[in-house]
Amino acid sequence: MKKFKIFYNTLKCVACVTLTIILVMILYGCKSKSILKRASKGLNSYTLSATYCDTEHTINATEKVNYTNKTGDALSYICFNMYGTAFSEDAKIWPYTTLNAKKCFPNGLDYGDMEVSSVRVDAVDASFSIVGLDNNALKVDFSNLLNVDESAEIEIVFKLSLANCTHRLGYFDDFVNLGNWYPILAVYENGEFNITPYYSSGDPFYSECANYNIEFNFPENMVLGHTGNITKESTTSGVKTVNIEAKAVRDFALTLSEKYKIKEASVGSTKIRVLADASDENLQNYLDAGVKAVNLFNKTFGEYPYATLDIAITPFLHGGMEYPNLVYIANDITDSKTIAKVIVHEIAHQWWYGVIGNNEIKDAWFDESLAEYSSVIFFENYPEYEITREQMITDCIKDYELYLDVVKSVNIKHNLSMQLPLNEYVSEYEYVYMVYVKGTIFIDELRKSLGDKDFFNGLKNLYKNNMFKVITKTEFIEAFNSEGGVDVTSFVEGYLSGNTEIK
Numbered sequence: 001m002k003k004f005k006i007f008y009n010t011l012k013c014v015a016c017v018t019l020t021i022i023l024v025m026i027l028y029g030c031k032s033k034s035i036l037k038r039a040s041k042g043l044n045s046y047t048l049s050a051t052y053c054d055t056e057h058t059i060n061a062t063e064k065v066n067y068t069n070k071t072g073d074a075l076s077y078i079c080f081n082m083y084g085t086a087f088s089e090d091a092k093i094w095p096y097t098t099l100n101a102k103k104c105f106p107n108g109l110d111y112g113d114m115e116v117s118s119v120r121v122d123a124v125d126a127s128f129s130i131v132g133l134d135n136n137a138l139k140v141d142f143s144n145l146l147n148v149d150e151s152a153e154i155e156i157v158f159k160l161s162l163a164n165c166t167h168r169l170g171y172f173d174d175f176v177n178l179g180n181w182y183p184i185l186a187v188y189e190n191g192e193f194n195i196t197p198y199y200s201s202g203d204p205f206y207s208e209c210a211n212y213n214i215e216f217n218f219p220e221n222m223v224l225g226h227t228g229n230i231t232k233e234s235t236t237s238g239v240k241t242v243n244i245e246a247k248a249v250r251d252f253a254l255t256l257s258e259k260y261k262i263k264e265a266s267v268g269s270t271k272i273r274v275l276a277d278a279s280d281e282n283l284q285n286y287l288d289a290g291v292k293a294v295n296l297f298n299k300t301f302g303e304y305p306y307a308t309l310d311i312a313i314t315p316f317l318h319g320g321m322e323y324p325n326l327v328y329i330a331n332d333i334t335d336s337k338t339i340a341k342v343i344v345h346e347i348a349h350q351w352w353y354g355v356i357g358n359n360e361i362k363d364a365w366f367d368e369s370l371a372e373y374s375s376v377i378f379f380e381n382y383p384e385y386e387i388t389r390e391q392m393i394t395d396c397i398k399d400y401e402l403y404l405d406v407v408k409s410v411n412i413k414h415n416l417s418m419q420l421p422l423n424e425y426v427s428e429y430e431y432v433y434m435v436y437v438k439g440t441i442f443i444d445e446l447r448k449s450l451g452d453k454d455f456f457n458g459l460k461n462l463y464k465n466n467m468f469k470v471i472t473k474t475e476f477i478e479a480f481n482s483e484g485g486v487d488v489t490s491f492v493e494g495y496l497s498g499n500t501e502i503k
Contacts, residue, residue: 035305039248039468044068044210046252048182051217051239057171059160063182068151071188075146078154079131079193080138080183083205084114086198087163087170093134095167095198096317097428104165104317112163112170116183120155137195138183156183166315168328175314176222178254179323180205187359187470196361201431202368202422203321203360205251209468212246216254223260225275225310227252227325246324248305248468250357253323255312263287267294270304276313277331282339286311286329289340293347296381297374300456301351302463309350311343322349322371340385341375348374351463357470364431365418365496366476369439376440389444396440400502403433416498418442419473434498441502442495446480449491454483 050061069075086095089111096104119128119140127141138156146152160181163170168179186193187206194206212228220240228246235241246252261278264271265287272294274286290311298304308325316330320342327346333339352374353360353367360367379387407414413426418434425431447455462479469475473492480488494500 035467036247039209039305040211042068043248044185044208045212046182046210047213049215050182052176052178052219052256054176054219054222057162057164057176059162059178059181061158061160061182063156063158065154065156065185066151067154067185069146069148072148073188073191074148075142075188077139077141078146079186079195080140080156081186081195081205081207082114082116082130082136082138082183083180083198084112084160084169085130085136086134087112087165087167089113091134093136093197093199095200097200099428100317104167105163106166106172107164110164112161112165114158114160114183116156116158118155118157121152123153123155126154132195132197134197136197137186137193158183166317168316168321172315174259175257176255177314177316177328178256179321179328180251181254182252184251185210194359194361197423199361199422201425201428202364202435204422206359206361207250208357208470209248209250212244212249212252214244214246214252215241216244217241218256219258221258222256223258223262223275225255225260225273225312225326227254227323229307249324250354251323253326255310255314255326255328257314260312265291267291267298268303270294270307270309272309272311274311274313280313280331282336285336286313286339286343289343290347292382293344293378296378297348297351300377301374301459302467304350305355305467306350309347311347320346322346322353324350324354337385337387341379341387344375344378345371348378355468356463356466357468358472359470360422362421363419363472364422364435365439365442366471366473368435369418369443372436372440373443376444393441393444396437397502400433400437400441403429403437418496418498438495438502445495446488446491450480450484450486450488454480454486458483 045066047064048061050059052059116138119126121142129139131137131139140154164172166172168177169181170177184207186195187208196204198204217239220235220238224242226244227249228244230242231245232243259277260275262273262275263283264273272290274283276283294304306325310326311329312326313329313331316328319330321328329342333342348371349367352370358366376389376392379385380389414430418438458480461482466475473496477489477492
């Protein structure tokens with residue numbers, strides 16, 4: 001009888017713990033769904049039906065955008081950024097530099113393009129034109145003024161041809177990256193639409209949160225990584241069709257390959273998947289880093305509101321790239337610490353860029369500096385990687401000083417500002433050192449000046465108060481000013497302007 005009671009009590013404890021875990025997951029999932037439901041109300045929406053042809057490396061698609069004019073101005077036209085045109089033979093502004101052209105095109109220079117065949121507004125054929133400094137945007141004319149709070153449905157039929165390259169958009173070695181692959185609404189501010197070209201430095205993108213419903217058709221032998229949640233899937237005659245829904249996301253990206261193998265785990269109600277070549281023996285390490293990052297950032301910044309996060313190890317020109325619910329990680333990184341750092345950095349962008357947005361063209365310091373410093377916080381909390389905060393900050397200061405010594409010694413014109421538009425940095429090196437390296441030093445100095453308690457409370461305020469919005473330095477400063485009664489305005493301005501000297 002005694003043994004039975006012990007067994008019964010043990011079983012009861014296990015049952016209670018299990019039930020508690022299940023309830024926490026259910027409540028967390030309900031909370032996340034509630035947040036997204038509120039955030040998605042009133043947003044513009046995209047509905048796309050797209051088919052990928054693996055033999056021709058093309059996508060044929062019909063896109064419908066339900067747009068409500070909330071600009072404050074009556075509009076006679078609307079603009080969409082068409083990033084796919086940057087890969088055309090006629091492009092004058094390249095999305096890569098001459099220094100990394102060989103890595104971008106391992107099989108030799110190749111071209112892609114994006115062509116629009118028709119546009120309709122409210123089911124009526126509409127006048128349209130290709131505009132922008134590098135023919136990089138679609139201008140759709142309204143037959144009548146679209147007044148404030150009025151809505152219109154814009155239908156765009158387009159064809160995307162992919163370049164054979166290792167960029168955000170392209171195909172290489174049986175992998176396909178579909179980042180920035182469809183016409184996306186340009187942000188309207190100060191009386192005009194932001195139709196900046198696809199510059200080679202940084203992430204030359206700027207978009208607002210929207211809702212997406214995607215029907216995507218592709219060869220059934222390929223595995224898909226994606227933004228959003230699959231709601232339905234079927235296969236007919238070798239073609240797989242998936243329906244994907246994504247609410248309140250800033251962009252929508254995909255990746256696919258017949259080589260992908262998937263390994264997954266969960267953090268709360270979020271499913272984290274790693275997609276990598278089946279021959280890669282490090283899938284578990286990638287997944288571990290992803291799980292640890294999401295766990296830590298949930299506690300440190302605020303909860304990740306989405307149900308999925310895909311980590312795709314793919315051929316990629318740069319170290320990594322962030323999209324909502326999906327990150328690309330370059331598959332040629334062999335050092336375990338380096339790839340962990342890239343994974344953590346890109347996952348941090350889910351908070352800094354994904355949930356809280358910024359103009360990445362003129363305010364790149366915000367998302368990149370915070371994502372880079374989030375890596376510092378990660379390694380500080382996971383000593384098993386044998387990378388310390390002190391080591392990372394010391395390395396940044398040494399690298400920054402060395403960079404300044406080099407540019408001064410050869411009399412290269414340079415700028416110490418952290419808030420230049422991407423095209424105004426004289427080189428990719430200047431951009432990296434001002435935004436990433438100096439940005440890390442800046443955030444660490446802000447932490448030292450505030451103290452850990454106020455600093456981390458400031459990060460929580462920043463996240464909680466600005467979810468799904470686009471912010472500037474004003475909101476950044478406000479988040480930290482609300483902690484400890486300290487005004488950080490001059491401190492922040494000093495670093496961003498370049499007037500503060502790093503010692």
